[in-house]
Amino acid sequence: MLRKNVIVFSVYTLMILVTVSNNLSAQNTKRDGVKEEHSQIGIERQEGKEHTLHPDAQWFPDAGLGLFIHWGISSVRAMNISWPMIPGRPLGVTRIDNQEERNRIIRDMDYNLNGKKPEITPLEYWEMAKDFHPDKYNPELWIKKAKEAGFTYVVLTTKHHEGFALWPSAYGSFSTKNYMGGKDLVRPFVEACRKEGLKVGLYYTGPDWYFDKDYMNFMYHRVKSLNPELPSLGTDLKPRTNTINPDDEKKHQALYAQMVKGQVEELLTNYGKIDLIWFDGKPGIPNADKVITQERIRELQPGILINPRMHGKGDFITYERRLPESRPQDISWAEFCNPWNGNWVYVERPYKALGSVLSELVKCRAWGINYLLGFGPMGNGSLAPEAYSNMQKLAEWMKLNKDAVYNVRPLPATEKASVLASVQGNKRYLYLVPTFKDNRSSDKDLLPNEDIVVTLTGITKPRKVVFQSNGEKLKFQFSKEKSEMTIAIPATQRSNLVDVIAVYL
Structure with a gap:
């Protein structure tokens, strides 16, 4: 939240500091990017020693392989989802107290001289919603090919931190209701999964940077904690100069809680049976984990599985990008998620070798963990040819070896x-x-x-x-x-x- 007394920095100096990138890459080698992102979105702990005993949920430990589909308005530019609007990550390594070193960074990273600037401002990012027209969206083909490749469940990002909801939500003002004439992109996905017999998972994140745009600081949070004298950044990535009225902030937080609860309930009541809800952080408000309780979720969907990233505990643990050094002993059910090409959404970069992906898969299965493998569609709604060709290679291996993946x-x-x-x-x-x-x-x-x-x-x-x-x-x-x-x-x-x-x- 904004500080009431803002220290005004030169915009010129601040923009240089928060856009440092390649020159500090050597300092990033020891940074745990996943852990830092989790800290920023409120994922503080995950407990999964117990799980639901509902009979409809007992498919999970034998599922083996799931597909994680990340999609949102960032696909318009084929860029990473949500995080590009949060600058300053390289400066989140350590505080730079040495003034000479600060001056060197400012000199070397002068974006006016070297042409370097933030990848995108939040305002520019959200403008992509106007160009998001997935006229080739065909989830039936996605899911058909996924089933052939051996996936048994699929999770779709219905709303990421960017704030854009892929269905015409009655809550908020940033969904397909406002930009696509009410077109629902979630329903065809759910129906395709049911048609092919795959379990339905819906991803929903508590942080909503669009709804919270007038109140949050758009700076990578560790930069601010290490350099508290830096001012908060607004949607144009320039220092905020306004102050926040406490009464207005309380009203905003109440509306924020109402939106999160309302949207989750829409997802759990508008599409029939949902097998899994995949949370990814808490809304930036007090008592965030109580906005919608697990009891309320199970009231709406008795047989659903809930991950722990909203409430701190859930039916299974979620590991991201990196597995533990050894087999976990103190958990019940677990899942490991990792993108196939190193990025959750569609970007133009090669996929990892199938041998590498399969190595992660069998390590998970040997440890009793499901493998949630991720990639994303392009802006027009179709999967890239590389996605289909790699799924075909996976299908050929699974045809011969699937018995060693499921029910082990x-x-x-x-x-x-x-x-x-x-x-x-x-x-x-x-x-x-x-x-x-x-x-x-x-x-x-x-x-x-x-x-x-x-x-x-x-x-x-x-x-x-x-x-x-x-x-x-x-x-x-x-x-x-x-x-x-x-x-x-x-x-x-x-x-x-x-x-x-x-x-x-």
Whole structure:
């Protein structure tokens, strides 16, 4: 919120400071961008030790693979969603007390001399709503191809932090009601999922930077906390000079709460059964987690799953972009979300190699976690050709290996494997993942496969061991004394994707 006494900085100086980018990139290596974004949108904790026992929700631990579709008005320019209107991220690393260093930054980043400026102001960002005309929107094709690729549930961003709602909401003034003649983009998505038998997930975020535009500071929040003397930025990314009347602010907060509650209830009552609601932060108002309670949500949708990013606790934990170092032990259900091309929405950049994506998928399944893989449509509403071609590659792998993805559980504590592994009844699945150099994930970064020996201990003697993809039998050795099986696998039998070995006990 605005400070009542504003210190006036030179616009020239401030714009330079908050738009620092490449020259400070070396300082960003230790920054956890996901954690900092979460802090800005009010995600402080996530608890998921318990989950709903409603029978309609018990599909979740066996779902395996979900699709995360991010879409909004940013697709008009094929740019990142919401966050480009919040400048100053590079300065959110550490406070710069040294005046000489500050002067150097100002000199080197003079946007008048070097042509550098903020990527987009909030006002310019919201103007994209006028050009958002997805006349090639065809979610039936999206969902059909997703099902063929092995996805079992889909989550759509009905409203991101930018504030634009993809349905004609009766609340607020920034939705398809105001810009698309009342066209509903959520309903066709829900109907397509039901037609193909996929579970329906709706993403909704509490932060609404459009609705809150006259009250919030459009500066990356860590910059302000590290440099409190900097003034708040308005929708033009210039220092605010006005003050806020406390009574007006209270009225605004009441309307904000009313909008969030009303929009969530619209999503949960206008489209039939919804299987999952995916929150992403709290509205910037007092008692934000009580605007709409989980009890009210379950009253409207008894069998729904709720993630913990609004209320601090939910039916499952959501990991983003980075999994824990080791298998989590103190949670019930969990999900890992990560974009396929490094960006949640459509941007012109290559997709990660399928071998890299599959490596993340099987790690999740070996740990009892679902994998929510993300990409987004273009501004016209169609998916890019790269999205379809990559889903087709995934479909070909899943056709042969899907049994090792669905309905599997982590190995029991009495068993151990030298590679990622899971259990399904009397079968054990061993996952052989490719290696990429320097943690990169394109095909050109693949390292050659090597001969390996895989061990599985704590088991009875296997009846047979085969490659899951083709049923080819593999020779193995078994030590009854050690309850240990060993399999020697030459590099020539490996692929550039994830190879799965099925062990039948």
